[in-house]
Amino acid sequence: MLLTPILNKKISQAVQTSMRIEGYQPSQSPTLKMQVKALMEQHCVQVSVQRK
Helix, strand or coil: CCCCCCHHHHHHHHHHHHHHCCCCCCCHHHHHHHHHHHHHHHHHCCCCCCCC
């Protein structure tokens, strides 16, 4: 599945919001983002974005 830049941004915002709700501090580390992406792909985790 190809991700558009807009969808990529929405996914990033959803993950950051989820992390804030759970009490984690947001991180902009590219290494962390790559680790999260690899982990999500490894476990077939997908984030769905609601249409308005």
